Amino acid sequence: MTAPPKSRSYLFGTPIAWIAAYGALVAVTSLVPLVPYAGGGGYWPLATPLASVAPLILGPVGGVISAFVGGIIGMFIAPPAYPLGIIDAFFVTCMPAIVVGLAFNTKKYWKVFLGLEILVTAVFYVVLFYYPGVSGGWPPVPVEMYIIASLWYWLVPLAVLASPLGTKYIYNWSRSTDVKQRFIGIFLAGWMAMNAWYLTPSFWLYWILFEFPSALLYVMIWGIYTWYMPVFALIITFITAPITEALRRSGMAKPPDVLW
Numbered sequence: 001m002t003a004p005p006k007s008r009s010y011l012f013g014t015p016i017a018w019i020a021a022y023g024a025l026v027a028v029t030s031l032v033p034l035v036p037y038a039g040g041g042g043y044w045p046l047a048t049p050l051a052s053v054a055p056l057i058l059g060p061v062g063g064v065i066s067a068f069v070g071g072i073i074g075m076f077i078a079p080p081a082y083p084l085g086i087i088d089a090f091f092v093t094c095m096p097a098i099v100v101g102l103a104f105n106t107k108k109y110w111k112v113f114l115g116l117e118i119l120v121t122a123v124f125y126v127v128l129f130y131y132p133g134v135s136g137g138w139p140p141v142p143v144e145m146y147i148i149a150s151l152w153y154w155l156v157p158l159a160v161l162a163s164p165l166g167t168k169y170i171y172n173w174s175r176s177t178d179v180k181q182r183f184i185g186i187f188l189a190g191w192m193a194m195n196a197w198y199l200t201p202s203f204w205l206y207w208i209l210f211e212f213p214s215a216l217l218y219v220m221i222w223g224i225y226t227w228y229m230p231v232f233a234l235i236i237t238f239i240t241a242p243i244t245e246a247l248r249r250s251g252m253a254k255p256p257d258v259l260w
Contacts, residue, residue: 011061011062011065012059012061012062012065012255012256013059013061013062013255013256014058014059014061014062014063014255015255018058018062018066018255019058019062019065019066019069020066020069022054022057022058022063022066022070023065023066023067023069023070023073024070024073025050025070026047026050026051026054026066026067026069026070026071026073026074026093027047027069027070027071027073027074027077028074028077029045029046029047029050029074030045030046030047030070030071030073030074030075030077030078030081030082031045031074031077031078031081032045032046032047033045033046033080033081034046034048034049034235035228035231037206038216038219038220038224038225042080042081042082042083043080043081044081044092044228045074045078045081045092047070047071047074047078047081047092047093048092048093048096048232049096049232049235049236049239050070050239051066051067051070051071051092051093051094051096051097052067052096052097052100052190052193052194052232052236053100053236053239053240053243054066054067054097055067055097055098055100055101055104055257056100056101056104056240056244056258056259057240057243057244057247057258057259057260058255058258059255059256059257059258060101060102060105060109060256060257062255063097063101064094064097064098064101066097067093067094067096067097068089068090068093068094068097070093071088071089071090071092071093071094072086072089074089074093075088075089083206084205084209087205091200091201091202091205092202095197095200095202096193096194096197096202096232099113099116099193099194099196099197099200100189100190100193100236101257102116102193103170103189103190103192103193103196104170104171104174104186104189104193104259105171105257106161106166106167106170106171106189107171108257110161110166110167113161113196114158114161114162116196117154117157117158117161117196117199120196120199120200121153121154121199123199124150124154124199124204125147125150127204127207127208128146128150128204128217129143145218146217146218146221149218149221149222150221152195152222152226153195153198153199153221153225153229154195154196154199156195157191157192157195157196160188160192161192165188166192169185170185170188170189170192171185172185173185173186173188174186174189174259175259175260179241182241182244182245183237183241186236186237186240186241186259187233187234187236187237190232190233190234190236190237190240191229191230191233193233194229194230194232194233194236195229197229198225198229203225240259243260244258244259244260245260247260248260
């Protein structure tokens with residue numbers, strides 16, 4: 001069943017009440033620290049994985065709107081989670097919702113997600129090359145070390161995306177009635193999405209504004225966020241799988257392109 005898109009109580013096929021309620025949930029969980037922001041000052045809140053789940057249960061458009069609304073409210077009640085105010089409301093909640101919505105709907109948005117992955121990777125390398133830290137130069141870390149360390153964030157997910165895993169199986173597995181397939185599919189898509197999110201300005205904008213030293217950036221790239229991203233993907237998986245199963249059994253009208 002699909003929700004009637006022309007109803008006044010619906011926005012892009014998603015009930016407005018659901019968007020508002022989930023946005024409030026994202027806002028409140030902004031108060032809950034999940035992992036510290038490497039480099040000091042602030043934290044990544046529980047709101048980030050919850051915002052990432054939004055497009056999976058509310059639909060891509062409704063989920064992104066809900067995530068952004070939650071981020072805007074959250075920046076007022078939890079400033080440490082949003083040091084840059086409304087800019088972080090976009091990068092901390094809205095941006096992960098966007099990449100997750102694309103990653104889980106590869107049948108429809110495969111080329112869009114591929115294009116986004118290529119674009120953010122290219123911009124990431126341009127920024128990293130011209131601004132490796134406050135020193136304004138590469139020492140004490142050679143250029144090659146940055147490049148090798150950052151391959152993890154785009155080369156492996158890109159290989160997955162371009163393979164049958166990304167073009168077919170992840171889409172089907174994440175919506176499967178088989179529990180094991182659903183968990184595997186959700187994790188793989190979530191992991192691809194989180195790695196793509198890492199290459200966006202959500203991270204490197206801080207490097208420039210707070211003048212992180214070159215060596216710290218290198219440690220962040222290979223030693224910290226390499227495991228932060230799978231952690232986010234695991235949290236997304238363990239939130240999404242049971243919720244979508246419950247919604248599937250509820251018999252409620254579905255928004256477009258959801259997992260249930």
